Amino acid sequence: MTDRYASFVQTGAGRALVKRLGLPDPPRLRRHTPGDPLVPGPVLLGASSGGRLAEPAGKILTAAGVELADPATATGDSRFAALVYDASGVADSTGLRQLYDFFHPQARSLLPSGRVIVLGTPPVECGSPREATAQRALEGLTRSIGKEFGRGVTAQLVYVTRDGDAGTPVSLESTLRFLLSGRSAYVSGQVVRVGAGTAVAPADWDRPLDGQVVLVTGAARGIGAALAKVLARDGAQVVALDIPAAGDELATVANEIGGSAVQLDLTAPDAPTRLAEHLASRHGRVDVVVHNAGITRDKTLGRMDADRWDSVIDVNLSSQERINDVLLERDLIPAGGRIVSVSSIAGIAGNRGQTNYATSKAGVIGLVDSLSPVLRERGISLNAVAPGFIETRLTARIPLTLREAGRRMNSMAQGGLPVDVAETIGWLSWPASGAVSGNVVRVCGQSLLGA
Numbered sequence: 001m002t003d004r005y006a007s008f009v010q011t012g013a014g015r016a017l018v019k020r021l022g023l024p025d026p027p028r029l030r031r032h033t034p035g036d037p038l039v040p041g042p043v044l045l046g047a048s049s050g051g052r053l054a055e056p057a058g059k060i061l062t063a064a065g066v067e068l069a070d071p072a073t074a075t076g077d078s079r080f081a082a083l084v085y086d087a088s089g090v091a092d093s094t095g096l097r098q099l100y101d102f103f104h105p106q107a108r109s110l111l112p113s114g115r116v117i118v119l120g121t122p123p124v125e126c127g128s129p130r131e132a133t134a135q136r137a138l139e140g141l142t143r144s145i146g147k148e149f150g151r152g153v154t155a156q157l158v159y160v161t162r163d164g165d166a167g168t169p170v171s172l173e174s175t176l177r178f179l180l181s182g183r184s185a186y187v188s189g190q191v192v193r194v195g196a197g198t199a200v201a202p203a204d205w206d207r208p209l210d211g212q213v214v215l216v217t218g219a220a221r222g223i224g225a226a227l228a229k230v231l232a233r234d235g236a237q238v239v240a241l242d243i244p245a246a247g248d249e250l251a252t253v254a255n256e257i258g259g260s261a262v263q264l265d266l267t268a269p270d271a272p273t274r275l276a277e278h279l280a281s282r283h284g285r286v287d288v289v290v291h292n293a294g295i296t297r298d299k300t301l302g303r304m305d306a307d308r309w310d311s312v313i314d315v316n317l318s319s320q321e322r323i324n325d326v327l328l329e330r331d332l333i334p335a336g337g338r339i340v341s342v343s344s345i346a347g348i349a350g351n352r353g354q355t356n357y358a359t360s361k362a363g364v365i366g367l368v369d370s371l372s373p374v375l376r377e378r379g380i381s382l383n384a385v386a387p388g389f390i391e392t393r394l395t396a397r398i399p400l401t402l403r404e405a406g407r408r409m410n411s412m413a414q415g416g417l418p419v420d421v422a423e424t425i426g427w428l429s430w431p432a433s434g435a436v437s438g439n440v441v442r443v444c445g446q447s448l449l450g451a
């Protein structure tokens with residue numbers, strides 16, 4: 001589906017009209033292409049006094065070939081690809097002034113699709129209520145910067161645990177790389193938690209999934225097809241699953257990426273065991289499980305028949321639980337394994353006409369909250385992504401005015417692409433992301449819905 005307005009805005013006449021009438025101005029977003037440098041310019045790295053994260057962040061960036069700039073020597077004319085600030089030293093509310101001092105002079109210094117990353121300490125780990133209060137306050141700053149800076153700039157807060165290995169370069173690296181790169185083009189206003197899990201850096205950051213066996217459900221089209229392609233591009237061996245009726249489309253996707261196709265209806269009573277047997281016999285394991293298959297059967301609650309309710313809950317939530325149970329019982333997901341589920345911003349905000357869907361997608365968030373601590377003990381991470389308005393067949397069916405509202409009411413003034421969701425799931429799947437678990441990351445361009 002094409003966004004004709006966004007294409008028009010890129011023309012000379014479009015630019016003039018948008019300026020004159022103050023219309024939404026969707027920028028062209030920087031997206032990842034293999035071989036790209038991590039960032040297209042220097043990064044300004046600043047730190048609050050006593051911050052513990054600037055040093056590991058600086059090491060990661062330098063090793064990645066990034067040119068670092070020093071706030072002491074930055075002039076008003078400097079242009080940066082990213083502003084990274086270590087706020088972990090902010091111990092009380094008066095210390096927040098250090099963030100003003102760093103960001104205020106740089107409010108216009110970012111290149112288009114620039115990045116703002118604030119690093120902090122999870123408030124629950126802080127030593128005093130004053131410190132926890134100040135660290136919690138960082139959310140308001142980063143989310144507001146995401147709404148203010150425009151031109152495709154994204155802003156995120158990364159809370160890094162004080163426990164264990166975290167805070168060392170290896171646990172932070174995958175998240176910093178993802179957030180700085182074009183892979184996170186449509187992710188903004190997010191709070192990501194980096195915990196104490198084990199992270200394994202890849203030999204080549206352009207192939208962060210080398211040798212991993214990855215299952216993608218609902219892979220025949222839309223987000224699932226984009227996922228299969230992105231994960232294969234990043235080195236994974238992809239097992240693409242969809243219903244038998246989508247067999248031809250599924251085979252096309254699997255052939256294109258040199259993966260294998262499994263035709264299976266996830267709601268069939270024997271689906272979990274058949275899937276487990278397939279994975280065991282062909283691969284002996286599955287390193288990454290991506291629960292992407294999903295359906296909508298919209299009606300307001302008063303008009304909704306029980307079939308609509310049951311089918312949506314079953315495909316979007318219960319089938320994920322049944323499959324996890326069998327794969328885990330049979331030890332098919334090894335230590336270092338990853339599970340990523342697809343939720344939705346409807347599961348965060350609720351949506352008229354989608355009680356069934358929003359219930360199922362909020363349930364996915366419940367699954368992450370409840371199961372991720374249990375799986376952490378087995379060395380397996382569990383996260384979810386919550387897409388906002390993504391340009392797919394699903395959103396093409398929304399009536400025009402609602403569709404335009406969905407597209408424009410976010411900080412990017414445009415819908416996301418399936419590849420944006422795929423890149424985010426990719427990051428959560430990497431062996432290098434072992435310290436990232438229990439997160440729900442919205443891929444919504446900082447949508448106002450559920451904000």
Ligand code: NAD
Pocket residue numbers: 217218219220221222223224241242243246264265266267292293294295315342343344345386387388389390391392393394395
């Ligand atoms: P889509 O309808 O294009 O693709 C979903 C795929 O899942 C289809 O290929 C379908 O055949 C498959 N599927 C459905 N039921 C299945 C079953 N029982 N067994 C096996 N496969 C089954 O949808 P999409 O837009 O690509 O969405 C993918 C995921 O993203 C879904 O979970 C959806 O809820 C979620 N999502 C999408 C958006 C969006 O804007 N498109 C927004 C938020 C969340």
